[in-house]
Amino acid sequence: MRGSLAAKQGSEECSDPGPIEAKGKGGPCLELAIRQRIPSILATFALAAALPCSVSSAAQPQPPPDCRVLFVGAHGLNEDANSTTLKNTWAAFHAYSEQHGGFGGDKKMLPYPKMGTKQFIAAIRANPENPQMSSLPAVNQGVEMLDTAVRDYLKQCPSGGGVVLTGYSEGAWIVDEFLRRYYGLSAVVKAVQLYGDPLYEDPNTGDLGLARLYGFASNFPSPYPDSTLEGPNIVRSRCIEKDPICGGGFRAAHSVGNVGRQTIAAINCARNHSYCKSHTDSYSGRIAKQGGEFLAAQSFTPD
Structure with a gap:
């Protein structure tokens, strides 16, 4: 009975991980939080990679032709x-x-x-x-x-x-x-x-x-x-x-x-x-x- 109650409490504590850094103490809750956040983290990196780089795409000034x-x-x-x-x-x-x-x-x-x-x-x-x-x-x-x-x-x-x-x-x-x-x-x-x-x-x-x-x-x-x-x-x-x-x-x-x-x-x-x-x-x-x-x-x- 005591074990079932502990398991239930642990499940309730980790049912809504929220921000990863809010879990603080590590353990199963932190592991669960990381697993649930992996898809969104990967999607963020993919989006960043797809965005154009404003520095490299900027038009570079061309030198004037040598008309001597x-x-x-x-x-x-x-x-x-x-x-x-x-x-x-x-x-x-x-x-x-x-x-x-x-x-x-x-x-x-x-x-x-x-x-x-x-x-x-x-x-x-x-x-x-x-x-x-x-x-x-x-x-x-x-x-x-x-x-x-x-x-x-x-x-x-x-x-x-x-x-x-x-x-x-x-x-x-x-x-x-x-x-x-x-x-x-x-x-x-x-x-x-x-x-x-x-x-x-x-x-x-x-x-x-x-x-x-x-x-x-x-x-x-x-x-x-x-x-x-x-x-x-x-x-x-x-x-x-x-x-x-x-x-x-x-x-x-x-x-x-x-x-x-x-x-x-x-x-x-x-x-x-x-x-x-x-x-x-x-x-x-x-x-x-x-x-x-x-x-x-x-x-x-x-x-």
Whole structure:
């Protein structure tokens, strides 16, 4: 009887647990209180987890676009966007900019696929009677990437400082082709520096780039370099002696024999790097420094 009464009293005491902390002394009443509160506690945590976090969802302020002069580089054969010639051109451009108030902005090196000299020359010579740009997919990709880079800059900076372009070897051809296809964008181009251009032409010496020899220049404006851009001497092209890609010193316009000599030199260039040093190793030093300074001087506007 006494045990039944104790059990009844215990049941009555724990029948309405109330707040957990009100039970105080622990024992069966505390255990019962915790068990009865577990569903509501779990529901509270689930609701809290579902609520959006006001800190993380807050809109972060975006930095303003850099509307100073944009440097865009197109790399050459057997290399990627990490081209030494382009990097050294950029370094000279940037140094000049820093000395004149920092008018130069960011750089954009175009990441189109690497193309070997052997593949490049084979594509150029594949169909001399009817040359097709479709045989040079890397060149076409580079042109489209350059177009995108310039248009993106114009969207962000319609009244920006403009763009300077530099292209080495295959990259020079990409710049040429971009200026031909998208001449409507030429107003934003401040200056262009080319090195070892396969479309090179010097009427004074008779030197012709390899792509020009094989008919790829029929749709390009004359004289070379492109004179449709605004401003005097806005485009400068460098081609050194014995470079078979741009034809320096071969005088191919003067005789068929000279065309043959240049073609053989280009084939040897594709087979063995030691025959191609005039094209691969000659533009990254002093010439690149001069190129960067030229681009900077053309795009600098004194106050």
